[in-house]
Amino acid sequence: MTELAATDPLPKPKRDIAPILLPIAVALVMIPLIGSPSTWLTLTAASLAMGMMIFIMASGLTLVFGLMDVLNFGHGAFIAVGAYVATLVLAPFAASLQADSLWINLAVLAPAALLSMAVSGALGLIVERVLILPVYGQHLKQILMTTGGLIVAEQTLYAVWGPQIIPTPLPTSLRGSFILGDVAIAKYRVLATLIGLAVFIAIQLVLNRTKLGLLIRAGVENREMVEALGYRIRRLFLGVFMTGSALAGLGGVMWALYREQVHASMSDDLTVLIFIVVIIGGLGSIGGCFIGAILVAMIANYGGFLVPKLALVSNILLMVAILMWRPRGLYAVTSR
Amino acid sequence: MMILSGDPPRSRVLTLVLVLVVLALVATPFLFPGAKALNVAAKICVFAALVASYDLLLGYTGSVSFAHTMFYGIGSYAIAIALYGMGPNWGAVATGIVVGLPLAALLALAIGLFSLRVAAIFFAMITLAVASAFQVLASQLSWLTGGEDGRSFQLPELLRPGTVLISKNVLGFEVNGRILTYYLVFAVSALMILALLRVVNSPFGRVLQAIRENRFRAEALGFRTVFHLTYANCIAALVAAGAGILNALWLRYAGPDTSLSFSIMLDILLMVVIGGMGTIYGAIIGATIFILAQNYLQSLMGVASKAASEAGLPLLPGLLHPDRWLLWLGLLFIASVYFFPTGVVGRLRSLGGDKSAGSSH
Secondary structure, eight states, X not given: OOOOOTTSOOOOOOOOOHHHHHHHHHHHHHHHHHOOHHHHHHHHHHHHHHHHHHHHHHHHHHHXXXXXXXXXXXXXXXXXXXXHHHHHHHTTTHHHHHSSOHHHHHHHHHHXXXXXXXXXXXXXXXXXXXXXXXXXXXXXXXXXHHHHHHHHHHHHHHHHHOSSOEEOOOOGGGSSEXXXXXXXXXXXXXXXXXXXXXXXXXHHHHHHXXXXXXXXXXXXXXXXXXXXXXXXXXXXXXXXXXHHHHHHHHHHHHHHHHHTEEOTTHHHHHHHHHHHHHHHHOTTOHHHHHHHHHHHHHHHHHHHHHOGGGHHHHHHHHHHHHHHHOTTOSSOOSOO | OTTTTTOOOOSHHHHHHHHHHHHHHHHHHHHSOSHHHHHHHHHHHHHHHHHHHHHIXXXXXXXXXXXXXXHHHHHHHHHHHHHHHHOSSHHHHHHHHHHHHHHHHHHXXXXXXXXXXXXXHHHHHHHHHHHHHHHHHHHHOXXXXXXXXXXXXXXXXXXXXXXXXXXXXHHSSOEEHHHHHHHHHHHHHHHHHHHHHHHHTSHHHXXXXXXXXXXXXXXXXXXXXXXXXXXXXXXXXXXXXXXXXXXHHHHTEEOHXXXXXXXXXXXXXXXXXXXXXXXXXXXXXXXXXXXXXXXXXXXXXXXXXXXXXXXXXXXXXXXXXXXXXXXXXXXHHHHHHHHOTTHHHHHHHHHTTOHHHHTTO
């Protein structure tokens, strides 16, 4: 132990950059494998966009687990609910969406997304109060309760909207691609990437630059200590849970527009995907979740292009490889 | 007592119900003529065994696996592909069993060694991921599995409905290959459930319960918990694959919807929790209630839905539609996790005044 003088700056935690380099390395390795640089650029842009959407959906799950040690198996329900609620706005204003003006289109999309987030967030409030509150600290019951919640939510969606697939076509101004030389990048993917980056930066700023963020990070580290200092961690958690649910709703809207359709079973497929992302990233880590989401999307896009047959199990292989390297995920945040 | 491994139902009502269920299952071919009753009875047998094997994991080790249908599916597909490829003979049946069971056990070993080492919470998520990948794989490898259509096949001569073993004028009713198949399903399911009862009441089963209650302490006592959990995972996978084989033999078909889909996994979860976790007997009760409800309650819901729509009520027809019966089961599931974590069996036991039963979970 070296002695520290009072004037010395506090020792900085060591930066762990290996996980950050990983997606970059994957992308670089893929250049010679794919051959054509323009295809590579298109695929990389597609991975980034898909990764951002997955990140938005998964961020809430990882935060909730990190903060309160609650694993929400029903997280996918918020995604589906968000997507369905958006159709309530998108369908009546279909004409405005067909207008060839970015501003008119956005004027419909933004309220749709906000409404979805509000409804998902409110649903988060109910789920936390009704399903999760009675079973804090009991993993087994949490899994069972939230799985039950997922069934009920999914079935209610079926009951209200019916089993058919609802189309959600992209607005006219977001169709097509930007063409740069011989590289085509879909417009909607650019928008998705921007929104994803904005959410990531916003979460990072709140977590690292505000008192609220300080409390949340402290809660992840040591819950009892924060409580002992007189903060109501339950309320903090409720806030995080609702934010996470609202983000899942936003992700659901974006995913619905990306796939241009809404179906109640979308929550099942996405649940698996975001679980893989959250495991890869390390439960509770936002940075890890971000990298994990990009990695999963990269594997899906590059893999789908190079060896389509492998795309089915590629996520599992990725997860196995990452866990072999770091058994607790890219960034192990919690001591649990 | 020997046959129940010294673990009787410990409740008069429960014993009575169990005896009634078993007697009804034995007598189904004669009491309730018709294909539907026999199908329901066979499904109860298969699911009782499947759910009991899941109970070994969920109720006795406290680990939630979402890959149980995968093992069920491996059994189903192994026998289906063997009988489809090699023709309807006993050699094919043997091949299916010899390939299917070890395959399921090996996969369970791999998953267990991989995911039970790291944090326990990973197990649920990793099994979910692996199971969904397997499901996609099964529907994509259509040259082997028949894709979404699955594989239909013929049974060996002896087990076909056309084979009359005892003709009608001897006993008053016909005993044919179909009824023989039913009794095969019944007997093997019963044997597997009794074997599981033996497992959970062995010293090994006690260690599993110790791990469930406090893994750290069990480890401190010198038990290699990863070994025990993985071993339990393999046994559960073997029984699940066995149940899958029976199911495929009964249906003469294996496909994604009947053996792999995520909704079957949810059904199993519901049956375990409603019946009572950590009791094995709960599996029989849960499977019986659930499958009877699935087959007979749904038609009631249809009637109610029609009545509601004729009365012009909003939303109710949709909520009461027969396809939405899972909604109500989901609510029942949540309520039973919350209010009766010990399920029907636990309730009956504590009603009977046996105080030790209530603390079993």
